Amino acid sequence: MPAALNYWAYHALKRCRMHSHKILRITPPEPLLQNKFSKELKVSKIVAQLLANRGVRDVDDAAKFLKVSPRHMLDPFSFADMPLAVERIKRAASLKEKVMIFGDYDVDGITSVALLKEALERLGIDALTYLPHRIKEGYGLNKNIAHIAKEKGVDLLITVDCGTSSHAELEDLKRNNIDTIITDHHEPATADIPPAIAVINPKLGGSYYPFRELAGVGVAFKLCQALFRDLLVEDLDLVSLGTIADSVPLTGENRVIAKEGLALIPKTKRMGLRKLIESAGIKAEKFSSMHIGFMLGPRLNASGRMDTADTSLDLLLSKDSAEAEGLAKSLELHNRQRQKIEARIMDEAQGLIDKEINFKEHKVIVIGKEDWHQGVLGIVASKLADKFYRPAIVISLTDDMCKGSARSIKSFHIFDALLGCKDLLHNFGGHAHAAGLSIARGNINDFRESINRLAHEKLSIEDLLPGVDIDMELSFADLNEDMIGELELLEPFGAGNPEPLFFTRSLMLKGQPQTMGRETMKFWATDGQTTIQAIGFGMSPLKESLLSAGSFDLIYTPRLDNWQGATGVILEIKDIFFH
Numbered sequence: 001m002p003a004a005l006n007y008w009a010y011h012a013l014k015r016c017r018m019h020s021h022k023i024l025r026i027t028p029p030e031p032l033l034q035n036k037f038s039k040e041l042k043v044s045k046i047v048a049q050l051l052a053n054r055g056v057r058d059v060d061d062a063a064k065f066l067k068v069s070p071r072h073m074l075d076p077f078s079f080a081d082m083p084l085a086v087e088r089i090k091r092a093a094s095l096k097e098k099v100m101i102f103g104d105y106d107v108d109g110i111t112s113v114a115l116l117k118e119a120l121e122r123l124g125i126d127a128l129t130y131l132p133h134r135i136k137e138g139y140g141l142n143k144n145i146a147h148i149a150k151e152k153g154v155d156l157l158i159t160v161d162c163g164t165s166s167h168a169e170l171e172d173l174k175r176n177n178i179d180t181i182i183t184d185h186h187e188p189a190t191a192d193i194p195p196a197i198a199v200i201n202p203k204l205g206g207s208y209y210p211f212r213e214l215a216g217v218g219v220a221f222k223l224c225q226a227l228f229r230d231l232l233v234e235d236l237d238l239v240s241l242g243t244i245a246d247s248v249p250l251t252g253e254n255r256v257i258a259k260e261g262l263a264l265i266p267k268t269k270r271m272g273l274r275k276l277i278e279s280a281g282i283k284a285e286k287f288s289s290m291h292i293g294f295m296l297g298p299r300l301n302a303s304g305r306m307d308t309a310d311t312s313l314d315l316l317l318s319k320d321s322a323e324a325e326g327l328a329k330s331l332e333l334h335n336r337q338r339q340k341i342e343a344r345i346m347d348e349a350q351g352l353i354d355k356e357i358n359f360k361e362h363k364v365i366v367i368g369k370e371d372w373h374q375g376v377l378g379i380v381a382s383k384l385a386d387k388f389y390r391p392a393i394v395i396s397l398t399d400d401m402c403k404g405s406a407r408s409i410k411s412f413h414i415f416d417a418l419l420g421c422k423d424l425l426h427n428f429g430g431h432a433h434a435a436g437l438s439i440a441r442g443n444i445n446d447f448r449e450s451i452n453r454l455a456h457e458k459l460s461i462e463d464l465l466p467g468v469d470i471d472m473e474l475s476f477a478d479l480n481e482d483m484i485g486e487l488e489l490l491e492p493f494g495a496g497n498p499e500p501l502f503f504t505r506s507l508m509l510k511g512q513p514q515t516m517g518r519e520t521m522k523f524w525a526t527d528g529q530t531t532i533q534a535i536g537f538g539m540s541p542l543k544e545s546l547l548s549a550g551s552f553d554l555i556y557t558p559r560l561d562n563w564q565g566a567t568g569v570i571l572e573i574k575d576i577f578f579h
Contacts, residue, residue, distance in 0.1 A: 029049060033048060033052040034049050065255070068255055074211060082198070092156045098153050098155050099157075102158070102160070106304060107297050111242030113129050115217060116158065116220050128152060135403075139436055141162065141170070164182060200219055202219065221257070237261050239257050240257050250492060274324070275324040279332050282295060304375070311327055338376060368395030368404070377394045380405075385408060391412050402439055402444065404438070411463040418435055425437050469501065483558075507554060519537075522535050533561070535573065549579060
């Protein structure tokens with residue numbers, strides 16, 4: 001049993017889930033660490049426990065977590081091949097060679113290309129850029145890249161956010177006398193070292209880089225730091241954008257990148273980013289991961305999903321106000337188009353699941369339909385994995401070679417699972433929780449059976465129950481404005497550093513619940529001594545259950561409520577369990 005207290009919780013809030021219950025995992029308190037961190041760092045025992053919950057065991061590490069500094073960034077020359085990459089790029093600059101940057105069509109890839117192009121310009125290199133078309137070419141180096149590069153007179157090709165597994169394409173480039181430098185963060189499909197001048201990837205076997213979880217733009221950033229032997233703090237607005245959008249853990253060096261970068265974004269000097277913020281209607285003086293994940297990221301991704309990612313790249317590189325405004329409007333239109341297509345495919349996917357998926361037999365959802373738009377497969381797979389709490393693979397059926405996207409759950413490493421089915425796949429790549437693949441149409445049924453056999457070996461029934469990780473059980477007496485203000489020390493929140501969740505049991509309703517727009521419900525809860533207001537977004541359908549319950553338990557994140565100038569505590573409810 002893991003180091004968490006499990007118990008069954010019925011009446012799940014998320015009615016979209018197929019499950020009638022979920023598991024709450026309440027992390028056991030660690031009084032020794034609480035006392036140690038509280039005494040040494042002058043923080044509350046609540047914050048001390050939250051640090052312990054996030055894997056921090058040492059006072060020095062806790063101090064770095066709470067007081068992030070650019071000085072905490074790691075030495076880029078910890079990558080073994082970094083000196084080779086720097087020497088080759090500087091030789092290209094001195095010889096006036098032609099350089100191409102090859103990236104990916106998502107936010108991580110686009111920000112990587114923009115970052116490296118600007119860095120090379122400072123060295124006097126006017127680099128060509130190449131973002132593959134998602135539908136026509138797919139992810140990564142393609143079989144035509146050597147021909148394209150040679151035709152353009154390229155001497156050096158640098159990949160960002162891709163390239164680790166493109167052995168055949170790299171060999172082809174080598175035969176055409178085109179040197180390559182790989183910067184990437186994806187898991188290698190084999191133990192073989194790619195045939196390049198330098199390979200910079202923290203996940204490469206034998207890598208000595210101390211932090212494994214950099215995003216693609218983080219790896220490209222380390223190359224830039226090495227080129228100039230400078231921290232390049234001013235570039236962290238762009239680096240944080242790609243890092244947060246790629247959902248890598250916001251721990252270690254990523255925490256430095258995210259926190260410092262988010263502080264720069266509201267005052268960014270990048271014209272394109274400013275126009276994107278305006279277009280998204282963001283007026284915040286302080287940016288959070290939510291602004292990236294739900295507002296800026298989807299807009300930058302939309303161009304690559306619906307058409308070409310060059311629109312987003314042009315926006316990030318633009319220095320002209322009118323041009324940037326026009327490009328931002330284009331992204332807005334692409335994003336609306338994406339939302340419509342996504343909604344239609346979600347409806348069709350649900351229909352297929354109802355007809356084809358037997359949840360007793362299928363621990364992995366594998367579905368496909370003719371000509372589903374490949375640009376939204378990943379979003380649909382992610383929503384299905386969340387809705388049914390099991391891995392989901394969504395495939396667009398074409399004449400023969402079909403494209404698919406996979407998204408997984410906490411207990412199932414999807415890249416390793418695809419590796420176990422590699423004989424049935426034409427190509428694949430990705431991470432523990434997300435992957436892309438191409439597969440011959442005739443192999444799909446065998447693939448569905450194969451990956452489900454693997455899932456039956458690895459996944460227990462408990463693994464397929466949605467769980468909620470609770471940081472601490474608190475009483476209402478623990479909640480005050482100072483405590484909530486102290487939680488800001490843990491920001492930014494995101495993957496690997498979730499927003500704190502607390503649990504309070506045996507509460508009662510005080511007064512009548514209010515229902516508001518968008519199914520929002522507000523009410524007052526009391527433990528008999530302290531009464532606190534609570535708000536639940538999308539929870540108004542639970543009003544009658546709340547009124548009839550003898551008592552209830554709450555899972556929540558506490559916030560400061562500044563309504564009409566008065567400051568107080570309000571609980572943002574994540575789940576309610578009725579007694």
